[in-house]
Amino acid sequence: MITWLENAVVCTKENELTSAQVLIVDDKIAAFYEGLSTAEAKAKRKELSETYSDLHIVQANGKLLSLGFIDPHVHLRDPGFTYKEDLITGTAAAAAGGYTRVLAMPNVNPVPNSPELIQTMRRRAKEQAKIKVDFYSPVTDDEKGLNLVDFAAQMKAGAVAFSDDGKGMQNPALCREAMRRLVAVGGLLAQHCEENSLLNKGYINDGDYARKHGHCGISDSVEEVMTARDLILAAETGCRYHLCHMSTAKCADLLNLAKTKWQADVSAEITPHHLLLSDDDLREDGNFKMNPPLRSAADVTAMVEAIDSGLVEIIATDHAPHALQEKNGGLATAAFGITGLETAFPLVYTELVRSGRLKLATVLKCFTAGPAKRFGYGDYTLASGATADLVLVDLNAKWTIRAADQLSKGKNTPFDGREVYGKVTDLWCDGKQILSNGKLS
Template identity: 35%
Template sequence: MILIKNANIINGSTKDTQKADILIVDDKIEKIAPDIEIENPGLKIIDATGKYVFPSFTDIHCHLREPGFEYKEDIKSGSLSAAAGGFTTICCMPNTNPPIDNRAIVAYVKYRAKEVSPIEVLPVGAITKGLNGEELSEIGFMKQEGIVAISDDGKCVMNANLMRNALLYAKDFSIPVISHCEDTNLSEGGQINLGLVSTVLGLRGIPREAESVIVARDILLAKETKAHLHITHVSTKESIELIRMAKEWGVNVTCDTCPHYISLTEEEVMGFNTNAKVNPPLRTEEDVEALIEAIKDGVIDCIATDHAPHHKDEKNVEFNLAPSGTVGFETAFAVLYTFLVKKKGLDVSKLVELLNINPRRILNLKPNMIEENQKANLVIVDPNREWEVKEEDIVSKSKNSIFLGKKLFSFVETVIYEGKILKKDGEMEC
C-alpha cells in the first residue's frame, strides 16, 4: 500500500490538473482525494510536495539489442534504463541478430521480457525478412505472437512496391508501419548533416533531401492504401511541411521526433564528438525551431527516444568508423522539460500527450491515466532540480549519451508500475 501526499497531478490537459493525495492498493489507484489519512503498518508514504505526478511514459521506438548484441544492451538492462527515465512501456525495434522477423523471435523477446523486465516490453516486427528489403516478413504470424507494429528501422525499404505491399498487409492486421525515411542513394557514405559543419570538419555530408524524399514517397503510398503510416525520428523542416500537408489531405499519418532533434544542432559534432553521431543526423537551428513549432501545433504526435546503445569502444574510434546512435531513456523527460517547457513556455500538460496519450493511441493501446480504479502507473518529477548528465549515473549498460556534461532541469525521482515502486527518490529499487 502506497500513499502519495500533496501530488500535483498532470493527466494530459490543463483542466485535468489537480492537487490531491493518491492511495495505491495492490496494483491499482484506490482513491484520489485531498488529505487522505489511513492507518496501516505496511503503508509507504511518498511526499510529492512541489512535484508533478504524471502517468508513466510510453516509448514507441527504442533498441534493446537482444538477441545478438547483448554486450551493448539487453532486455533487462534496457528495461531498467527505461524505468529510470519514467518509461513503463517500450517498443523494441527489430534490428537484432537474428532480426525480429518471424514469430519465434517475437516469442523469445516476449518470454525474455516477462522473465527479466520490470516493465512492459512490446516487440516491433521487421517489415522484410532479414531487414534486407527484398521480401516481406511473416507479418500475420508475428501479429498473432504479439508485435504492435512493423519497421525496418535502421534501414529504409527502398523498393516502393514492397513498401506499398507492407502498408496493405499492416492495414489488414490493424498495425502501423513505422518508416525509417532515408534514401540511401543520397545518404550513402555520409556522416553528418550536409552543411557548414561537414565542410569545416571535412566529413561527407548527408543531404536533408535523403529524409524528405522518402517522407513524400511514403505519404503518397499511405494516401493510396489508406494504411496507417508512422514516420519516425523526423529531423527536417521539409519533412514537417510534408507531414502537415498529408494531415490536411486526411492521410492516416502520424510521426515522432526525438529529444536530441528539438534541443541540439550539428554544432555538437565539432571536435569529432562521436556521441553526437546519430541517424538521421543533427540538423540546423532552423530545423530545431520548425520541430518545436510542429510539436506546439500538433503536427508531431509524440516523442520517441530512439534509445540506441553502443559499447564505449565502438564510439571511441575515428568519426567515420563510429556507429550512429545515442542512449536516451534517462534524459528524455528532462530534455523536453528544459527545452520545451522552461525555454519555450510549452504547457507541461503537453508532455503527457507526447509521452503517454499519443504514443499509446498510435499503437492502439489504452492510455495510462491517473484515475481511481486504474492501474497505478505513475512518475513523480521534481521540476526544480537541476542536474548534470554524468556517465557514472547512467543505468543503461552503454553510456553513449549525446547529453553527457550538459545540465538539465527536472528529474524523474520516483517511478511506479502496476503498484510496484521501481525507482524512489532517485534510486532504483528493482
C-alpha cells in the same frame, strides 16, 4: 501492496498545476483525488489508514505526478548485441528516466522474423525486464527489404508494430504491398525514412560544418524523398503509418499535408536531440553522430513548432547504446546512435518548458497519451480504475548529466556534463514500486 501517494501535483490539460493524491491497490489506481487541500488530504489518509492496516504512505512533497512515460522507439540490443545493452540494463535505464513501457526495435540477432521468436522475446522480457517491454516485428525477413513477414501471425504472437528500422524500405512496390497487407490485419508500419541512392556515403548533416571540416554530408532529401513517397502510399492504401525520428522542416510540411489534406492515418515522432541540438553544436566527437543526423537550426525550430502545434504528439528517444570503442573513432567512423532514456524528460523540460517555448502539458502528452494512443494502449489517463503506471518527478531538482553514471551500458551521449532540472525519483509499474527515492528495487 496498498499505497497512498500524498501531496503530489499534476499538470492539467489547461497547463495548470494542482494538488493530487492517489490510492494504489495492487496494480490499479483505486482512487484519484485532484485539488484536495492539505487538511483534506490528511483526513483522507486517516480514513484510509483505518480501512487498510497495511497502508504504505508515500509523501510526494510537491513533486510532479505523471502517468508513466512510453517510448515507442528504443534499441535494447537483446538478443545478439548484449555487450551494448541487455533487457536488464536497458529497462533499468528506462525506469530511471520515468518510463513504464518501451517498444523495442527488431535489429537484434536473430531478427524476430517468426512468431516463435517474438514469443520468446516477450517471455524473456517478462522474466528479466524492470518495466513493460513490447516488440516490433521486422517488415521483411532479416530486415533485408526482400520478403515480407507474415503480418497476421506476428501480430497474433504479440508484435506491437512493424519496422525495418535503420533500413528504410527501398523498393516502393514492396512498401505499397506491405501497406496493403497491413491494412488487412490492422497493423502499423513504422518507417526509418532514408533513400539509400541519395546517401553519397554521408554521415553528418550536409551543412556548413560538414563542408568546413571535410565531412561527407547527408542531405535533407535523403529523408524527405522517402517520407514523401511513404505518405503518398499511406494515403493511397489507408495504412496506419508512423514516421520515425522526423528531423527536417520539409518532412513536417509533408506530414501536415498528409494529415490535413489527404486525411491519411499518419503520425511521427521527434527525438530530444532533434529538438535541442543542431549541426551548429557538432564536435569532432562520435557521440554527436546519429541517424538522422543533427540538422540545421531552422530544422530544430521547425521540430519544436511541430510539437507545439500538435502536429506531432510523440517524443521518442531512439535510445541506441554502443560500446565505448564503437563511438571513439570520430564522426567518420563512429557507429550511429546515442543513448536517451535516462535524460529525455529532464532535457526537454529544462530547455523547452522552463524556457517557455513549450507547455508542460504538451510535453507530458508527448511522453504519455500521445504514444499510448498511437500504439494501441487506449485512453491513457490518470483516473480511478486505470493501471497504476506512475512516475514522480522533482521539477526543482538541479543535476548534472554524467555519462559514467548512466545505468545503461551505453555511455554515448552528447549531453555529458549538461546541467538540467527535473529528476525522476519514484516509479510504479503495474502498481509495483520499481524506483524509490531514486533507487531501483
